[in-house]
Amino acid sequence: MNRIDAKFKKAKESNHPVLLPFVCAGSPAVDSLPEILIALQSGGASVVEVGFPYSDPVADGPTIAAAMHDAIESGITPEKIFEQVASVRGDLEIGLVAMVSASIVIAMDGPDRFCKLASDAGFDGCIFPDLAFEESEPYTEACKKHGLTNSMLISPSTSLERATAISKASSGFVYMLARAGITGERSEIPDISDRVRELRQKSPTPIACGFGISTPEQVRAVTQHADGAIVGSALVRRLIDTKAAGKNPAQEAEAFLMELSTGSFSMDDLMG
Numbered sequence: 001m002n003r004i005d006a007k008f009k010k011a012k013e014s015n016h017p018v019l020l021p022f023v024c025a026g027s028p029a030v031d032s033l034p035e036i037l038i039a040l041q042s043g044g045a046s047v048v049e050v051g052f053p054y055s056d057p058v059a060d061g062p063t064i065a066a067a068m069h070d071a072i073e074s075g076i077t078p079e080k081i082f083e084q085v086a087s088v089r090g091d092l093e094i095g096l097v098a099m100v101s102a103s104i105v106i107a108m109d110g111p112d113r114f115c116k117l118a119s120d121a122g123f124d125g126c127i128f129p130d131l132a133f134e135e136s137e138p139y140t141e142a143c144k145k146h147g148l149t150n151s152m153l154i155s156p157s158t159s160l161e162r163a164t165a166i167s168k169a170s171s172g173f174v175y176m177l178a179r180a181g182i183t184g185e186r187s188e189i190p191d192i193s194d195r196v197r198e199l200r201q202k203s204p205t206p207i208a209c210g211f212g213i214s215t216p217e218q219v220r221a222v223t224q225h226a227d228g229a230i231v232g233s234a235l236v237r238r239l240i241d242t243k244a245a246g247k248n249p250a251q252e253a254e255a256f257l258m259e260l261s262t263g264s265f266s267m268d269d270l271m272g
Contacts, residue, residue, distance in 0.1 A: 002095075002124055002125070002147065002148075002149055002172065003047075003093070003094070003095035003096075003124045004047055004095035004097070004124045004149050004172040004173065005149070005171075005172060006095075007046040007047055007094070007095050008173060008206040008227055008228070010046075011046065011206075011227060011228070012206075012227065017223035017226070017227055017228050017229065018046040018047060018173075018206075018208065018227060018228030018229075019044055019045050019046055019047075019219070019228065019229060019231070019257065019260060019261055020045070020046065020047045020048065020049060020097075020208055020210070020228050020229065020230045020231070021040050021045050021048055021049070021230075021231050021232070021235050021253075021257060021260075022048075022049040022050075022051060022064075022099065022210070022230060022231065022232035022235065022236070023036055023037075023040070023048065023049070023050060023051065023235065023236065023239070023253075024051040024053060024064060024067040024068055024071055024236055025051060025052060025053060025071065025076055025080075025081045025084070026053055026070075026071025026072070026074055026075075026076025026081075027053075027067035027068070027070060027071045027236065027239065027240065028067075028070075028239045028240045028242070028243035028244075028249050029074070029243065029249075030071065030074040030075055030076050030080070031084070032239075032243075032250070033050070033081065033084045033085070033088075034084050034085075034087055034088040035249075035250040036239070036249060036250050036253050037085075037088055037092060037096070038088060038091055038092065038250070039250040039251065039253040039254040039257075040094070040253050040254070040257055041092055041093065041094045042254050042257075043253060043255070043256070043257025043261065044257050044258055044260075045094055045257055046094060046095065046228070047094060047095040047096070047097060047228070048094055048095070048096055048097070049097045049099045049127065049230065049232070050081065050085070050096060050097065050098055050099065050123075051064065051068065051099045051100075052078055052081060052098060052099065052100040052101070052104055053067075053068035053069075053071040053072045053076055054068060054100075054101040054103065054104060055068075055069070055072060056103075061233055063233040063236050063237045063240075064232060064233055067236050078100075078104060078108060078114075078117075081098075081121075082118070082120075082121035083121070085121045085122050085123060086120075086121045086122055089121070089122030092122075095124040095125065095172075096122060096123045096124050096125075097123065097124065097126065097127055097149075097151065097172075098118050098123045098125070098126045098127070099126075099127040099129060100126065100127070100128060101128070101129070101130050102128050102131040102135075102139070103130070105128065105139070110138075110142075111138050111139045111141075111142035111143075112138075112142045112145065112146075114142070115139075115142040115143055115146040115148055116146050118146070118148060119146040119147055119148055123148065124147075124148060124149065124172075125148050125149030125150065125151060125171075125172045126139070126143055126148055126149070126150055126151070127150075127151045127152075127153070127175060128150075128152075131152075133152065133162070133165070133169070136150070136152065136169065140169060140171075143171070144171075149170075149171040149172025149173075150169075150170060150171055150172070151170050151171070151172050151173050151174060151175050151208070152166045152167075152169065152170045152175065153166075153174075153175045153176075153177060154166055154167065154174060154175065154176045154177065154199075155177045156177060156178075156195070160198055160199070160202070163199055163202075164199065164202040164203055167199055167202070167203035167205045167207075168202075168203045168205065170205050171205070172206070173205065173206040173207065173208045173227065173228060174199075174203070174205045174206070174207055174208070175208055175209075175210060175230070176192065176195065176196070176199070176207050176208065176209045176210075176226065177209075177210065177211045178192055178209050178210060178211045178212060178213065178222065191221075192209055192222060192225055192226060193224075193225045196209075196225040196226055197225070206227040206228065207226045207227050207228070208226060208227060208229070208230055209222045209225075209226040209228070209229060209230065210229070210230025210231070210232060211230075212233075213229050213230060213231050213234075214231060214233065214234030215234075215260075216259060216260055216261075216262045219231070219260050229260075231260060234256075235253065235256060235257075238252050238253075238256055239252060
């Protein structure tokens with residue numbers, strides 16, 4: 001079974017939702033990904049989204065956009081990301097998702113070649129965040145051919161009919177955006193209860209929710225309804241700040257995930 005499918009299956013059986021941190025490859029240092037992935041696993045991550053830096057990110061807020069710019073300036077490339085993931089895959093049980101612009105995939109001779117390279121490196125799934133649903137079939141087929149999941153995005157403004165079609169076409173999980181706009185930390189807790197309930201009635205695909213989730217309280221609020229919580233900007237910022245302070249980003253990654261994990265326990269866990 002694909003690692004991502006296995007993690008969500010285990011989460012459902014144990015009533016302990018999946019925590020999915022996002023990291024930008026090449027940030028806070030060009031060679032930092034392997035150590036950070038190990039630290040995130042130790043901190044409680046089940047699946048990690050690895051962002052492939054792109055010069056023109058569509059929905060990323062200032063924190064992730066700046067991290068991607070710095071990573072590109074430092075010399076990160078898709079080939080180096082594959083090499084770094086392959087170097088540590090044997091030490092990891094977590095699922096790994098490549099979050100990559102369709103423009104990068106096209107520049108690498110298309111989805112079939114990209115998915116083969118990703119699978120060979122040790123990735124378990126892909127997210128193509130700027131790919132229109134109507135253009136997704138070749139990417140879905142390439143993922144399937146190479147044993148990868150393909151998780152697509154649903155925005156708050158997506159109609160239920162279209163959201164259902166996207167969810168059914170996704171594999172591993174479907175990525176539900178908790179709010180509109182760009183990525184970034186928020187103080188308010190999103191209410192996704194109605195949206196998740198409606199989608200569950202239409203599609204069996206697990207639902208992971210992200211965009212602006214940065215605290216244990218927000219993780220808890222989201223995972224009362226969704227199958228998993230995605231945390232991006234808050235983690236990326238902490239890693240950058242930690243390196244700037246001359247400290248170890250991997251240690252900070254593990255500590256932050258352990259903190260966030262306290263929000264992903266079920267009420268049964270919390271009550272003993």
